[in-house]
Amino acid sequence: MSKSGKTVLIVDDEAPIREMIAVALEMAGYECLEAANAQDAHSHVVDHKPDMILLDWMLPGTSGVEFARRLKREELTAELPIIMLTAKGEEDNKVQGLEAGADDYITKPFSPRELVARLKAVLRRTTPQGIEEPIEVGGLVLDPVCHRVTSFDVPVDIGPTEYRLLQFFMTHQERAYSRAQLLDQVWGGNVYVEERTVDVHIRRLRKALGQAHEHLIQTVRGTGYRFSTKAS
Template identity: 50%
Template sequence: MRKLPRVLVVEDEPSIAELIAVNLRHNGFAPTVVFDGAAAQREVDAVLPDVILLDWMLPGESGASLARQWRKQERTKTVPILMLTARSDESDKVQGLDAGADDYITKPFSTQELMARIRAVLRRRAPEVVNDSVQVGDLTLDAATYRVSFRGNELKVGPTEFKLLHYLMKHAERVHSRGTLLDKVWGDHVFIEERTVDVHVKRLRESLGQASSMIETVRGAGYRLTAQGSGARPAQGTSASAA
């Protein structure tokens, strides 16, 4: 018998939780409903779900805080998390995604759209293996150890910025549109504004410090990571002349 995907629903409003659970059952999922963060953690500790639907505003610990914790733990860091919230401002969406959510769904929402998004994250659950190391100029990223360094000095980079930097470094010297970056870094199942990319590029530049000029804004086109930035020495074998 085929195993039904397990969905942990963390929602403190019983009527919404029940509506979600009924629709999940009708669409071939096995839902478990809890109403606060402590109960959610107990469920996760007992049986790892295939997907977590996580309300932002919960009694006690917030959904964003739970998402950050689960992303830091080896056992739970790859479990898809869909944030459910009435907070619809772009800054809230950025905060939710930055906390580790794979998608962000605002209330009120269509149950059909919710089911489609759950199926989308399940299709993409097997992520690309990224245990590689990549270097551009004096900037090095090691995906296996989750470390970024510039000229031997380790840099602190947030989880979303790390994924963005990894993609840019793997495809250095190319110009990437905001839409392309959304698809490749966040996934084409995530429905967020292209301006979100600008926010994360700004944060990434702040994290990179002296290496920030390696990320160039190409007016009207997007962004490019280059070894020829003024803060970086050219990679071996490249010319030091200005472009």
């Protein structure tokens, strides 16, 4: 995070391919890490905290999909953008890959050009903010580093989606957002879920925050929701 250049971890068991990718990315101004299997990759993730991962579908031992799932499951790495690489003909796995948490999907062979373009796109999409500071309002504290929420020092137990929702709200206070906007911002642009789903998660979040903070998330009838410290 020190320099402007983002760090990309390349995970593929074939060294020449890694090399080719690395060269392309370095020419585009990225730092590169390389790993041949999931174990090494995991070490790199822990040690160097890359900004994104290029992950081959086929890996010796733990497969790419499996590894992606694992990363998405752990809180510290859940937000790490992943682009899946796959050989031609395996396109049917696309859905599976995306469902495993991949943010994009590239079919080999691909041009360096394409790679860089998609990588940029994903980074742009997934790095709206780099909030390292805890956010506090009332007795409510959201700590992005610890990935935890506390209300008056009491831990609040919420699911990943509610966490992201709350984080979005705490970084976008006072303004009203439509359900569609929230789906876009919190769920991610490419999913399709019912707008009413937002209501349910709002409900869960309100419930989890308890009555002490219930008023923080306000309903804007006919429009959507708003996070505000001011009374309605």
